[in-house]
Amino acid sequence: MKFLLELQSEEIPARMQAAAADQLRTRLVDALKAAGLAHGAVTADATPRRLWLIADDVATASQGSAEEVKGPAATAPAQAIEGFLKKTGLSREQLEERETPKGVVLFAVIRREGQTAAAILAEAIPQIVRDFAWPKSMRWGAASQSTASSRWVRPLTGIVALLDGDVVPSSVHGIASGRDTRGHRIHAPSPLAITSAATYADQLRAAHVLISSAKRQQIIASRAAELAAGAGLALIPDAGLVAENAGLTEWPVPLLGRFDPDFLSVPREVIVLTMRTNQKYFALADGAGALAPAFICVANLEATDGGAAIVNGNQRVLSARLSDARFFWEQDLTAVKANGLDGFLPKLSDIVFHEKLGTLADKVERVADLARWLCESGAVPADPALAEKAARLAKADLVSATVSEFPEVQGIIGRYLALVIGEDAAVADALRDHYKPVGQSDDVPTAPVSVAVALADKLDTLVGFFRENMPPTGSKDPFALRRQALGVLSILQAADIRLPLRRLFGEGATADQLMDFFADRLKVQQREAGVRHDLIDAVFALGGEDDLVRLLARVKALQAFVETEDGTNLLAGYKRAANILKAAEKDSPLPFRGGVGGGAVGAGGDFPTPSPSPEGEGSELALAAALDAALPQAKAAVADERFADAMAALAALRGPVDGFFEGVMVNDPDPAIRARRLALLARFRDAVHGVADFSRIEG
Amino acid sequence: MILALQGYWGSHGCVILQPHDLEVGAGTFHPATTLRSLGPDHWNACYVQPSRRPSDGRYGENPNRLQHYYQFQVILKPSPPDLIGLYLGSLDAIGIDRARHDIRFVEDDWESPTLGAWGLGWEVWCDGMEVSQFTYFQQVAGHDCAPVAGELTYGLERLAMYIQGVESIYDLAYNDAGVTYGDVFLKNEQQFSAYNFEAANTERLFQHFKDVSEECRALASRGLPLPAYDQAIKASHIFNLLNARGVISVAERQAYIGRVRDLVKAVADVWVEQVK
Numbered sequence A: 001m002k003f004l005l006e007l008q009s010e011e012i013p014a015r016m017q018a019a020a021a022d023q024l025r026t027r028l029v030d031a032l033k034a035a036g037l038a039h040g041a042v043t044a045d046a047t048p049r050r051l052w053l054i055a056d057d058v059a060t061a062s063q064g065s066a067e068e069v070k071g072p073a074a075t076a077p078a079q080a081i082e083g084f085l086k087k088t089g090l091s092r093e094q095l096e097e098r099e100t101p102k103g104v105v106l107f108a109v110i111r112r113e114g115q116t117a118a119a120i121l122a123e124a125i126p127q128i129v130r131d132f133a134w135p136k137s138m139r140w141g142a143a144s145q146s147t148a149s150s151r152w153v154r155p156l157t158g159i160v161a162l163l164d165g166d167v168v169p170s171s172v173h174g175i176a177s178g179r180d181t182r183g184h185r186i187h188a189p190s191p192l193a194i195t196s197a198a199t200y201a202d203q204l205r206a207a208h209v210l211i212s213s214a215k216r217q218q219i220i221a222s223r224a225a226e227l228a229a230g231a232g233l234a235l236i237p238d239a240g241l242v243a244e245n246a247g248l249t250e251w252p253v254p255l256l257g258r259f260d261p262d263f264l265s266v267p268r269e270v271i272v273l274t275m276r277t278n279q280k281y282f283a284l285a286d287g288a289g290a291l292a293p294a295f296i297c298v299a300n301l302e303a304t305d306g307g308a309a310i311v312n313g314n315q316r317v318l319s320a321r322l323s324d325a326r327f328f329w330e331q332d333l334t335a336v337k338a339n340g341l342d343g344f345l346p347k348l349s350d351i352v353f354h355e356k357l358g359t360l361a362d363k364v365e366r367v368a369d370l371a372r373w374l375c376e377s378g379a380v381p382a383d384p385a386l387a388e389k390a391a392r393l394a395k396a397d398l399v400s401a402t403v404s405e406f407p408e409v410q411g412i413i414g415r416y417l418a419l420v421i422g423e424d425a426a427v428a429d430a431l432r433d434h435y436k437p438v439g440q441s442d443d444v445p446t447a448p449v450s451v452a453v454a455l456a457d458k459l460d461t462l463v464g465f466f467r468e469n470m471p472p473t474g475s476k477d478p479f480a481l482r483r484q485a486l487g488v489l490s491i492l493q494a495a496d497i498r499l500p501l502r503r504l505f506g507e508g509a510t511a512d513q514l515m516d517f518f519a520d521r522l523k524v525q526q527r528e529a530g531v532r533h534d535l536i537d538a539v540f541a542l543g544g545e546d547d548l549v550r551l552l553a554r555v556k557a558l559q560a561f562v563e564t565e566d567g568t569n570l571l572a573g574y575k576r577a578a579n580i581l582k583a584a585e586k587d588s589p590l591p592f593r594g595g596v597g598g599g600a601v602g603a604g605g606d607f608p609t610p611s612p613s614p615e616g617e618g619s620e621l622a623l624a625a626a627l628d629a630a631l632p633q634a635k636a637a638v639a640d641e642r643f644a645d646a647m648a649a650l651a652a653l654r655g656p657v658d659g660f661f662e663g664v665m666v667n668d669p670d671p672a673i674r675a676r677r678l679a680l681l682a683r684f685r686d687a688v689h690g691v692a693d694f695s696r697i698e699g
Numbered sequence B: 001m002i003l004a005l006q007g008y009w010g011s012h013g014c015v016i017l018q019p020h021d022l023e024v025g026a027g028t029f030h031p032a033t034t035l036r037s038l039g040p041d042h043w044n045a046c047y048v049q050p051s052r053r054p055s056d057g058r059y060g061e062n063p064n065r066l067q068h069y070y071q072f073q074v075i076l077k078p079s080p081p082d083l084i085g086l087y088l089g090s091l092d093a094i095g096i097d098r099a100r101h102d103i104r105f106v107e108d109d110w111e112s113p114t115l116g117a118w119g120l121g122w123e124v125w126c127d128g129m130e131v132s133q134f135t136y137f138q139q140v141a142g143h144d145c146a147p148v149a150g151e152l153t154y155g156l157e158r159l160a161m162y163i164q165g166v167e168s169i170y171d172l173a174y175n176d177a178g179v180t181y182g183d184v185f186l187k188n189e190q191q192f193s194a195y196n197f198e199a200a201n202t203e204r205l206f207q208h209f210k211d212v213s214e215e216c217r218a219l220a221s222r223g224l225p226l227p228a229y230d231q232a233i234k235a236s237h238i239f240n241l242l243n244a245r246g247v248i249s250v251a252e253r254q255a256y257i258g259r260v261r262d263l264v265k266a267v268a269d270v271w272v273e274q275v276k
Helices: A014-035 A078-087 A117-130 A196-206 A213-230 A238-245 A263-267 A268-278 A308-339 A340-350 A360-376 A384-393 A401-405 A412-420 A425-433 A448-467 A481-495 A501-505 A511-530 A534-540 A548-563 A564-586 A617-640 A643-651 A654-663 A672-690 B002-011 B083-093 B156-164 B181-199 B203-222 B226-242 B248-274
Strands: A003-009 A041-047 A051-056 A067-074 A096-101 A105-110 A158-164 A174-179 A180-183 A192-193 A253-258 A281-285 A290-299 A352-354 B042-052 B069-079 B103-105 B111-112 B119-127 B127-138 B150-155
Touching: A003 A014, A003 A117, A003 A180, A003 A196, A014 A041, A014 A117, A014 A617, A041 A281, A041 A534, A051 A196, A051 B069, A067 A078, A078 A105, A078 A617, A078 B127, A096 A213, A096 A384, A096 A511, A096 B150, A117 A158, A158 A196, A158 B111, A213 A253, A213 A281, A213 A290, A213 A654, A263 A268, A263 A290, A263 A308, A263 A617, A268 A281, A268 A290, A268 A308, A268 B156, A281 A448, A281 B083, A308 A401, A308 B203, A340 A360, A340 A412, A340 A511, A352 A360, A352 A501, A360 A384, A360 A412, A360 A448, A384 A511, A384 B111, A401 B103, A412 A425, A425 A448, A448 A481, A448 A511, A448 B002, A481 A511, A501 A511, A511 A534, A511 A548, A511 B002, A534 B119, A548 A564, A548 A643, A564 A643, A564 A654, A617 A643, A617 A654, B002 B042, B069 B156, B069 B181, B127 B156, B181 B226, B203 B248, B226 B248
Parallel strands: A158 A174
Antiparallel strands: A003 A051, A003 A158, A041 A051, A067 A105, A096 A105, A180 A192, A253 A290, A281 A290, B042 B069, B069 B150, B103 B119, B111 B119, B119 B127, B127 B150
16 A cells, blocks of 8 residues: 655745655654554655655555563462563463473463554554654644644644545644645645545646655756756856755746846855845856856746746845945945055954953954964965964954855955955965865865964964863864864865974963864874874874874874785784783883883984894894894984885884794793893884884784 | 735734834834733734834935834734735735745744744745745743744835835835835934934933833832833833944843843733733
């Protein structure tokens, strides 16, 4: 059998429809599963005025079931038997007595009758409606006298529930299910009786309602593209806007409108934003890719005049909005021409960035200093004066009229205004780009001045919030500090910036916390790139490394190395040596350099010195010689940041180490020999630690 | 148009009221909506309300923005079945041909921080222009609405521009004898923009804010929520003026909104106690 459920309501917000359809589907599938009712494919979708679902091949009834529960012995005390009867809901006569090796035991066989599909669905529908979770729901109507009254996203107005051609009777929120629905508000306003689940889509299509959101989207996208092409223009594709318009219409009819080309003096981003966000219009481009003075809106009906009045109305609305935008833009133009972008700066003192971190003017001051320092210290190859200037102007547009009205174009407006008054192009770009990257897929700035301001802005925010003890906790990150840190990492990597973070953070608990925070963010970021987190730990554990670009280069070389045969074997040899040393050090402190805590790394590299007078058996001498040969090479390679070469130098130790373990017993009965061999192993361990803390490497 | 709306909603059981005689930011502030939406009584009313938004003044230079304009407000408690259908009927009544125009309900959840109120609903678009706000009140002054009221607000100037097909508010015909909206209101917009942005004496306004706040609390505690509510409305408008004068910083802004909300809440607490 085929089951149809349609939940009608007043207009459902477009953004909620897809998730609601999914939820409806999941809830029905779960309910049928719980009731043991077999079914085939289940499809769910939505229009603005209805959520609907069709389940194919629904079984006529669920299978009956029998459950067997073992109880107490027949001879058990009355109380125990009483308890078992209560638990199973049966009477003493209904229990079966069975012979078992332990005597006669009572068994309860609980049978459940199969239920018809109609009965199961009649019970499931009210449950689904009552349990349904909307992002925001409301009460309505006379029933709302009680604050515990029914809730739905907007008033629920009707329910169609049909199993093949028969109504599944049920009632919820004061609404009884039936077969009546509504077609399009204008084209088919009368009640429409649905014959059966199989005819639902066709009957509604005849009533000017396309129940498939995919179909509506397809019509919007293809028709809009046709209209654009017909006008010699190209549609600027926008899948989000297609979906939104499909969620606002039951019978979408795209229409082409135009606006006065004079408005093109307003920045393109502002025009597109106004059209998209405020009006849900598609923007169009001309052959050269420039914004065209035209748009496409999507109406929800086939108007009697072919849409002329609708186009006319939409053109007037857009024209009003664009004159408003132009009013703000021209106000800003007049202001910068008179006073420059600097003219906006005093107003930043009125805007609180955060109560503990001062006003935006305070922040700008700090960011300007930091941007200059980043350049002067050599970390960012930009002119310090330009970077400082860009940082000073970076937030100026926040108090411009245009950004006050359209906050989404922050930075973009700053850039336009800067160009108008002939500001350096690098400075202008930095005003726009210093917010980037905003998300994982956003562009990462690489132009030096932009990099300086973007880094300074983000680092200032991070240091400020950490210093005031407001780091992100768990799922709470109200100031988006994780995103800021990720932004810093992306910029450092993309622009290959060598920034010793410790010089910036200083010492102390807050600085340590920040370093750990960056290490965590780096692991999260690199996990997606396939870099092993244990290898990042192995390099971080060396301590002292605060240049994340260098750290990452080392990690990547390490990963390449440990995945080779040499690397795997060296790791095995290392672990064996480390275990022996650990056991020996537990017995009595030995005069070897211990862990790696104090090992400064990076440019210096902290490798053991060659042994002055090698002695011992052949394999010992071979290892000692190999160490003496490999160490200077590894050390030099690390100093030059040739990490692959450092790994290769270590790889040369693999054979001698294997030979050592095959050739000699470390724990020789003679304490002097044992000590000598342990010392050799310790040198080997320390040599490896000069590259990375192999004890952190898994496997 | 106003007559058509009054006739329509009057025939659907609304009492036809007159504007509240104080400066308010929107028709919602009228006690016939704010206070009457609380409590169990049934209540259906409609009225025109002049509304003042000092910050929206443009010295009469912007064709779409005014610091003083008119709203037509309908409040129906409890919200009747098929309120959307009723609303669409009112558009027919003012002559919008829905077979030629595209009417759309676009999600717009309403929230008034100064009234401590929120509701769910839509902005209603006619050919892409917002012509009404449509809200199912869920909470007012921190109290759950029981029952829920449906509120409809029509922007009268916008609707008139639409119906008359003019590009500027000031070109609207006020009558058939050639009097335009500009003839009636342009000077008002120019002078009040200057007052709101430049001339209002802020020191005195701060003092007024204090005075009306104290009066509001005093009246509320004497069990007089209606007069107390008028004082809260005054506080709200004074705050709007101070805000337009740019003398309230971003941080202070929240604090002032909170103060007005507390006043409204104090009044509503007394009101709810009296009407339950």
